Ligand SMILES: Cc1cc2nc3c(=O)[nH]c(=O)nc-3n(C[C@H](O)[C@H](O)[C@H](O)COP(=O)(O)O)c2cc1C
Ligand code: SF4
């Protein structure tokens with residue numbers, strides 16, 4: 169029963185970014201990382217859901233059905249509990265982003281400083297069709313799979329906008345005309 | 357403090373009074389424990405561990421410290437809400453979700469001065485009797501999560517965290533817990549649900565006041581990063597001495613984050629209430645950009661009600677009532693509340709005369725429509741309606757009636773939801789309409805097509 173619900177609710181669509189990430193597999197390093205996180209919550213293993221999803225997503229780019237099943241087994245919970253978390257949080261993905269994922273802040277102060285224009289520039293340089301960005305498809309991957317973009321909400325650096333996260337690297341004061349520099353720093 | 361040097365171009369403004377940000381952008385400063393300890397770090401913890409926990413809470417009460425996360429609730433009073441005779445474990449949570457648009461202060465503490473936060477947390481945990489503490493860190497601070505975890509390890513190695521802290525019988529574990537890019541995780545009960553491994557649906561208060569029924573249904577104290585750092589300084593100065601900073605009922609220092617249309621945006625730690633809008637925007641932030649004039653200010657994060665720069669406010673009641681000009685507003689909790697807005701999270705967003713209010717409103721509406729957790733109907737549906745109506749206004753497709761509809765939707769959210777997000781999303785709309793109605797109406801046209809019921813439904817439920 170629960171496997172069926174899972175099949176019907178997990179929608180990991182293929183993207184060109186996939187080839188840049190290893191396919192999900194239960195490895196020793198992932199088990200060790202997970203066990204360490206679980207030990208932080210002696211009162212309830214369920215609390216380790218977000219940390220475990222982070223571990224998987226960091227390595228594999230997104231959270232696949234296989235990963236969800238593994239996390240659920242590891243925490244001895246129903247897979248749907250993991251699905252409900254993955255589908256709620258904008259920070260979790262069910263499809264692979266590009267190798268370099270650009271999150272441009274679109275909130276007020278950054279928008280006033282030119283973040284929408286920055287997004288346009290990044291898309292133009294990387295060949296991404298920004299019209300495909302929407303609430304239900306917040307991430308668009310470039311055809312080569314190296315780049316992807318997403319609008320982020322306020323990244324807590326409003327005084328130095330426009331700001332942008334590229335994977336885990338933070339960049340501030342990126343004027344739209346400097347988009348090329350920001351791309352050049354990340355090559356396949 | 358005179359021997360402290362700052363990085364070139366990063367010197368504090370002479371009107372600042374730095375406690376919390378003393379080490380931010382300091383020359384030669386690094387986030388290591390050695391650097392922190394060379395500067396007298398963890399001395400206050402050494403003092404605290406020999407005090408009675410109730411006396412620490414007493415000092416915090418005396419200090420008058422009000423929470424810096426948004427609501428401005430007195431910290432010591434909150435700590436006192438843990439039910440007497442409680443037998444469950446007590447938890448301390450540091451709210452490092454920093455996601456209120458316009459706010460950028462906790463970021464610098466966790467990146468540059470992590471041990472100040474740890475010291476503040478250990479003292480606070482000792483005061484409230486917590487043996488487990490979590491730092492709920494927004495996902496978009498990946499580097500800070502690594503810095504904080506390293507700092508906690510280093511503090512553990514020195515005996516400041518872990519078992520038998522400084523040889524006492526007090527134990528405390530601190531864990532960093534990362535969120536996943538959802539604004540609602542900043543709301544304390546949403547945060548708690550998230551920490552329990554669930555969707556961050558806020559809980560209804562009463563009965564779920566965290567200090568009584570928090571994480572795992574046990575007493576939980578949730579405080580902002582900046583608030584917890586203040587605890588260390590309160591102990592250092594003594595509550596009474598600390599309360600001499602700032603003004604009556606609005607004590608201490610706080611960090612204001614200024615962004616938008618000013619010459620020098622940035623963070624400024626000031627004595628609460630000891631500075632006016634004029635001083636902040638002109639003296640500290642250098643005035644408007646070349647050829648521009650100030651138009652309006654959002655004083656405490658995007659959720660706070662906007663103030664027009666040409667507004668005058670009626671302050672006080674009856675005989676004591678007086679007029680207050682926008683420029684003379686004292687930047688403290690009570691004055692901003694009296695002006696119909698709030699000091700909130702300290703995020704000051706400045707708009708000049710080149711900004712169209714319909715565009716500003718639309719940007720804000722997109723934020724709240726995206727971030728509503730969806731648990732209650734007025735907020736979930738209303739925030740999306742508000743976004744779609746303001747979309748029409750900026751696209752030039754709205755009729756004057758749309759403004760009325762927009763206003764009505766806002767008032768149907770406000771006060772009718774599980775959590776304060778309802779107010780956070782509707783206040784900006786209410787305030788911008790009431791203060792800039794003419795400007796918004798000018799962006800509409802009688803001749804625009806009024807959407808039929810079917811078209812409206814299509815827009816609302818099928819997307820555009
Ligand atoms: C929608 C919403 C978002 C919030 N976001 C934050 C936040 O990002 N950081 C924060 O410290 N408090 C935030 N708060 C306030 C918290 O609920 C809580 O009041 C605060 O963390 C308490 O700490 P303090 O007493 O030290 O201010 C938010 C509240 C609401 C209603
Ligand atoms: S007010 Fe909005 S954010 Fe808060 S619980 Fe209701 S739907 Fe969720």
Ligand code: FES
Nearest residue numbers: 273278323325326
């Ligand atoms: S608005 Fe972009 S960081 Fe806050």
